[in-house]
Amino acid sequence: MNAEILAVGTELLLGQIVNTNAQFLASQLALYGIDVHYQGVVGDNPKRILEMLDIAAKRSDIILLTGGLGPTVDDLTRDMVAEHVGRQLAVDPALLQELQSFFQSRGRVMPPNNKKQALRIEGADVLPNPRGTAPGQYVHTNQTHYFLLPGPPTEMRPMFLESVVPFLQRLQGEETIYSKVLRMVGIGESAMEEQVRDILQAQTNPTIAPYASEGECSLRITAKAASMEAAKSLIEPCEQQLRERLGAYMYGMDDDTLAIAVGQLLMEKQQQMAVAESCTGGLLGMMMTEAPGSSRYFSGGCITYSNDLKRQLLSVSEDTLRIHGAVSPECAREMASGLHARTNADVCVSITGIAGPEGGSAEKPIGLVYIGLFYNGITNVRQLQLRGDRNQIRIRSAKQALEFVWHTLRSAEK
């Protein structure tokens, strides 16, 4: 089984948005052992959409389309797939009913052009979309399986996981593919790979693949077997081997994030964490609260973007700001200890730095960031010199702060 991902939307061709859907679908299909040989993007143009469908149908078993299911005149995916497979489009009364109640539940009347979204291709299965007005569809001919998915990732991703995965598993037949990701921080991809190269090379089933992403790296163990249990038991000894060598860096598995790993350590210790953010403006707090139940270990904190608020909320001293400046180890230290004095949280993390593009200087260049960490009565400060644009520097600052907390809490365990 091989698949092709085809995104429909002029906004992609104009570069207004990044095609994150293709990356999500590709990584998911890899999980289920389905090879993706091609990805494509085409605009809201009938002739070209048809052309791409014809090319794709000749070379791929499964075609996943994203986008073009909206209510407007340039949403053409439904119509073009219907034409491509030579079937009729007709209003599905059940779909129409759902659409109308979707709008009713929001106290709105359905605009007439949304009726278009109730059109179903003859013989297609409907893929429900509880999060939006664009239902998906699954159509298959003797040769090809077509999945029509909405463009917004917040609607497409859950629809894929809830409605497409079951079809894919059936298409895949008996063989189960199960994989497990081991997530690490504090080690680079090549250093990680070198420590376990012999294991990576020895393995055929399960296979082990190294990945690197923003400030982290990971190993994906993937096993093929007749059952989920069999696959898991293939993975287990292999995971053990890897843990023996790299356990010191492993903070979690699969969909864990560093923030969740920090949260787990905090819960074990029954401790609370708070943040004091300058250049990250709330990003660290946002990351700490992404996971449900984070109120058990995260209390909040202060966003002290201005020097005034550094003084008022965290009691950073006038002298520190005047003599050393807001981006200094002294300020990071006073922010963390001042946050503890204010909130009494067990773990108090501060971030102050220069995210740019303005504000850099010879002795304080863009990317200079200080992280303060108050824990067990002591405040330590880490200095970083980060690369990247404003956005990257902010994200990397927050991730480095999380890594700092994770290592500190973890070593405090022993």
Place this chain on the structure above:
Amino acid sequence: MNAEILAVGTELLLGQIVNTNAQFLASQLALYGIDVHYQGVVGDNPKRILEMLDIAAKRSDIILLTGGLGPTVDDLTRDMVAEHVGRQLAVDPALLQELQSFFQSRGRVMPPNNKKQALRIEGADVLPNPRGTAPGQYVHTNQTHYFLLPGPPTEMRPMFLESVVPFLQRLQGEETIYSKVLRMVGIGESAMEEQVRDILQAQTNPTIAPYASEGECSLRITAKAASMEAAKSLIEPCEQQLRERLGAYMYGMDDDTLAIAVGQLLMEKQQQMAVAESCTGGLLGMMMTEAPGSSRYFSGGCITYSNDLKRQLLSVSEDTLRIHGAVSPECAREMASGLHARTNADVCVSITGIAGPEGGSAEKPIGLVYIGLFYNGITNVRQLQLRGDRNQIRIRSAKQALEFVWHTLRSAEK
């Protein structure tokens, strides 16, 4: 002139990385008035790369390839383009010299396999790569122009701007394309489209296309003309028409965000904004500080995820929390006014709600969010019932808070 973007790399097909190169190139080509009708991704597979080149050459004047210029055996782009155009590959002594000095300048000896990167396609112009070891190449046949660019964005982007743009401008000759995006909040995509459908349908040059994204929608006006000035003057009357109907919803243009629009209003009034966030955990502050220079209008605030911090930092009363609870109009009101008392900021915004998936109840369901806004001595509270998962509810809460501030500051103008 139309162009096609073809990315080469198995890591894209496996979903290990997002294809941001395609988005960058597409947005750049749009700037230079070159239509992109297709984007493609193919793996490090000789047969499939050739197939994609053949398809692309039949339908596109310009083909921009990214990736596959590295030193390893799976870097095939050079070889496949040479084969596709039927020309020889030979080591270019000047390139080889540059590569060797690149390594020398870093105090390293060039690994033998990097010699491959000195291979130049017969008749190709070299596109210099001062930032890496993979030089680009420009090859043209009578029908098609090929640009071979490296995969890493940090090398590809500057190479495009420095070396590809001059070629494109020559290829383009006279015609310019200019487009302008009008951004709106407080109206849905189909409602927006219905209000201006007659204008959309009447227009051919400029064209007008509607788009929707999380909580917002926009109209893109695109004009083709002999000069930038001529294009702008085609857009101007059309923009006026749209503003007459939809001006009440328009917060900005092109790359503006709602946070930037709020920032502009704050700067006009020389006022400062602060935030008090519960369920969003810092997201609103993060959004307000995404733009450089936001310190001119954003001072910071408090992340009060726990009730303790709502009391300690914002002086929310014990009774309010006990009688009405943290998710109540009373709490939102006290958070906003308490924030003003603490920070003295002119505009104080509070968010408290239930993002889920836990914590919902019959009378306080998941998605119930209160936004408090202290302004000019008065605190108003908005109640929302938002849909979506935890992440969506948090994002929509923050965006609704921005919309609330934007409308309030804007109507205060009049």
